[in-house]
Amino acid sequence: MQKIESTKVLIGGVSQNQPYFESDLAELAELTKANNMQVVGTVRQNLDHVVTATYFGSGKLAEIKALAAEKDAQSLILNDELSPSQIRNLEQDLKLPIIDRTRLILAIFANRAKSREAKLQVQIARLQYELPRLRIGEEANFMQQGGGPGFANRGSGETKLEMNQRTIKNKISQLWHELKAMNVSQQTKRQQRQRTNIPTVALVGYTNAGKSTTMNGLLRLFNPDTAKTVFERDMLFATLDTSVREITLPTNQKFLLSDTVGFINKLPTQLVKAFRSTLAEAANADLLVQVIDFSDPHYEEMAKVTNATLRELQIADIPMIYAYNKADRKPGTQFPLQTGEHDLVYAANDQTSLKLLAEMIAKALFSDLTQVAFNIPFTESKWVAYLNQHAHVLSQNYSANGTQLTAEVTSTDRQRLAKYVVNR
Numbered sequence: 362m363q364k365i366e367s368t369k370v371l372i373g374g375v376s377q378n379q380p381y382f383e384s385d386l387a388e389l390a391e392l393t394k395a396n397n398m399q400v401v402g403t404v405r406q407n408l409d410h411v412v413t414a415t416y417f418g419s420g421k422l423a424e425i426k427a428l429a430a431e432k433d434a435q436s437l438i439l440n441d442e443l444s445p446s447q448i449r450n451l452e453q454d455l456k457l458p459i460i461d462r463t464r465l466i467l468a469i470f471a472n473r474a475k476s477r478e479a480k481l482q483v484q485i486a487r488l489q490y491e492l493p494r495l496r497i498g499e500e501a502n503f504m505q506q507g508g509g510p511g512f513a514n515r516g517s518g519e520t521k522l523e524m525n526q527r528t529i530k531n532k533i534s535q536l537w538h539e540l541k542a543m544n545v546s547q548q549t550k551r552q553q554r555q556r557t558n559i560p561t562v563a564l565v566g567y568t569n570a571g572k573s574t575t576m577n578g579l580l581r582l583f584n585p586d587t588a589k590t591v592f593e594r595d596m597l598f599a600t601l602d603t604s605v606r607e608i609t610l611p612t613n614q615k616f617l618l619s620d621t622v623g624f625i626n627k628l629p630t631q632l633v634k635a636f637r638s639t640l641a642e643a644a645n646a647d648l649l650v651q652v653i654d655f656s657d658p659h660y661e662e663m664a665k666v667t668n669a670t671l672r673e674l675q676i677a678d679i680p681m682i683y684a685y686n687k688a689d690r691k692p693g694t695q696f697p698l699q700t701g702e703h704d705l706v707y708a709a710n711d712q713t714s715l716k717l718l719a720e721m722i723a724k725a726l727f728s729d730l731t732q733v734a735f736n737i738p739f740t741e742s743k744w745v746a747y748l749n750q751h752a753h754v755l756s757q758n759y760s761a762n763g764t765q766l767t768a769e770v771t772s773t774d775r776q777r778l779a780k781y782v783v784n785r
C-alpha cells in the first residue's frame with residue numbers, strides 16, 4: 362500500500378487549441394490524486410494534430426525523458442484515450458508505463474466499487490478496454506498486475522489462468538449475464554415501487570457537484586429518524602451505487618429520491634455502457650434534479666457534459682430542475698434564489714435552501730392536474746401504457762395517426778409528453 366501511495370507520475374497532454382485545456386489538465390491531476398498517485402510534473406504540447414505514431418512530437422519526447430529522470434517519475438498519465446499502438450510506441454521510446462485517461466478513470470472506479478453490481482460493471486468496462494490492447498504473451502501479465510502500477514488487482518482468482526482474447530470475451534459475456542440477472546431483480550423492485558404510485562426524483566450531475574450532500578440534507582430535514590444518509594466526500598466518484606430513499610414532506614406528500622454516480626468529461630464509453638443499469642433509476646424518474654457546482658468557474662461546461670452524457674444514456678424527455686449548488690462558496694451570491702421555474706441557486710448545507718428545493722420538487726411533481734389531449738404515434742405506444750398507469754385516462758381512441766387520448770396529468774407529465782400534446 363505504501364508503495365502505491367508514493368507512486369510519482371508525470372501528467373500531460375497535447376492541446377489542439379482546446380479552450381479548456383488547462384482546466385482539463387487540472388482535472389486530470391485530481392483524477393491522478395484520486396488514484397493515490399503523486400503528480401511531480403506536467404508536460405504540455407500545442408499541436409494542430411496529435412502525432413499518429415507517438416501522440417507527442419519527437420522534441421517533446423526528449424523533454425519528457427529528461428523530466429521523468431529528473432523527477433524520478435514512474436509513469437506518464439495522458440489526458441486523452443490513446444490507441445493501443447500509440448501506447449506501445451510511447452512505452453518503447455520513453456521506457457515508462459503509459460496510462461491514458463480512460464484507463465485512469467477505470468482504475469478509480471475499480472478502487473471505489475464496493476457493491477457486487479458496481480464491481481461487475483467496472484470489471485466489464487475494464488476487460489472491454491483491455492481486450493483490443495492485449496498482446497500475445499501478456500494476457501496473464503495483465504490479469505496479475507490488474508493493469509499496471511498503482512492499480513488494485515480486480516482479477517484475483519483468474520491470475521493463474523492463461524487468458525487469451527477468447528477467454529476474455531467469454532468472461533465479459535458471463536459477467537454481462539450475471540449483471541443482467543441482478544438487474545432483473547432490481548427492475549422488479551422498481552416496478553413494485555412504481556405500482557405504489559410514489560413519484561421518483563433522481564439527482565444527477567458532474568462528479569463532486571454535491572448530489573449526495575443534497576440527498577443527505579433533504580433526508581436530515583424531512584426524514585431525520587428513519588432515513589439512512591449516504592456517503593458524501595470531497596473526492597471524485599465518491600458515489601458509484603445508486604441509493605434510493607423516501608422523502609416525506611410536511612404536507613405528507615411523498616417522493617422517492619435517488620442519488621447516482623457522477624459524470625465527468627470524456628467518461629469512458631465502456632463505463633457509460635456498463636453503468637446504464639445503475640442509472641436506470643434516473644432513466645425511469647419523473648423528475649431529474651441536475652446538481653451543478655456553481656462555485657466552479659467551469660460550471661457551464663460541466664452542465665454541458667452532464668447533459669451530453671444523459672443523452673448518450675438515452676435519458677431524455679424527463680423534466681429537469683437545474684440546481685446551482687455551493688452558492689455559499691461564491692462571494693456576493695444571493696441564495697437561496699429561484700431564478701426561473703426550474704432554476705435554483707442554493708447551498709446543499711443550508712436548510713432554507715433545501716426547503717426551497719423541496720418546494721420546487723413538490724410543485725413539479727404534485728401541482729394541480731390539468732386535462733390534456735394527446736396524439737401518440739403507434740411507435741411510441743409505451744407512453745399510452747405509461748399514462749394508463751400514471752394518470753387518470755378519460756378517453757382513448759385510435760386513428761390513422763396514432764392513439765388519441767385525453768387524461769388528467771401532472772405538470773411534470775404534461776412537460777414530459779409535450780411533443781404529443783394536441784394544440785387546440
Ligand SMILES: Nc1nc2c(ncn2[C@@H]2O[C@H](COP(=O)(O)OP(=O)(O)OP(=O)(O)O)[C@@H](O)[C@H]2O)c(=O)[nH]1
Pocket residue numbers: 566567568569570571572573574575592593594595596597598599600601621622623624652686687688689690707708709710711
Ligand atoms: N461549501 C459547500 N460545500 C459543498 C456543498 N455541497 C457539497 N459540498 C461539498 O462538496 C463535496 C462533494 O460533495 P458530494 O455530495 O459528495 O458530491 P457528489 O455530487 O455526490 O459527488 P460524486 O458522488 O463523486 O459524484 C463534499 O466535500 C461536500 O461537503 C455546498 O453547498 N457548499
Ligand SMILES: [Mg+2]
Pocket residue numbers: 572573574592593599600620621
Ligand atoms: Mg455522491
